Amino acid sequence: EMQRSNGLSSDRNILCLFDVDGTLTPPREAIQNQIGEELLQDLINFCLSYMGLIKLPKKRGTFIEFRNGMINISPIGRSCTPEERIEFSEIDKREKIREKFVAALKEEFAGKGLRFTKGGLISFDIFPEGWDKRLCLELLQSEGLDAIYFFGNETSDGGNDYEIFNDPRTIGFTVYCPEDTARLCRELFFDAPHES
Structure with missing residues (x-):
């Protein structure tokens, strides 16, 4: 049997999973059904209060996007232009805006069964534990x-x-x-x- 240079034989049953940005497959259940309306509102209210304190050169619309299975938070706003995305990304690299925001959320909502993950250039996601x-x-x-x-x-x-x-x-x-x-x-x- 021929072996490839990396040691993989042609008869191995291998599955490749690719994370392709922009191809979200939402979980089957809405986030509010999993975490409850009270926790959901506490989370949204905390995020709105926190974002009100962030000073940026520009802010645009859609700061909180309610998706099936998760909430997407964007301090600059999802409706920013491609140029504004890059500008925010550079500021975020220096000032760690999203990292600090997530740290504040982790502290405020510790033990509540939530996960917070950074993705892309301008936002992060909040979802129930185990829904990654x-x-x-x-x-x-x-x-x-x-x-x-x-x-x-x-x-x-x-x-x-x-x-x-x-x-x-x-x-x-x-x-x-x-x-x-x-x-x-x-x-x-x-x-x-x-x-x-």
Whole structure:
């Protein structure tokens, strides 16, 4: 049997999971059904109060987006232009606006069964504990897979790929762009050893 240069044989049953930005698949249940209206309102009110204290060069609309299964919080506002996204991202790198916001939420809502993960350039998500990307792994356990490879870009602590990237059921790879992902997949699955 021919072995690839990376040691992967062609008969292994491997599943690749890719985090593709902008392709959210919402959980089946609305967040308010999971956490209750009282906690949901406390959370939204806290976020509105906190954002009222943040000074930025610009603020736009849609600061809190109520999605099925999660709440998305954006200190600059989701309706900002692409240029304003980049500007906020640079400020956020220096001043750690989202990181401090999440730290305040973790302190205020400790023990309430909520998770907070940063994703993308301008926002972070709030969702019930256990509703992160690992949810799919439960469904895949009965598939008889030899390995599950996960490719994501927000794999550091606090990122929205962190939990699944570090789960013992996956082999995680950090990627930064589609070209990086394609290069890594070629190396893993298609590059044969070179004969000399």
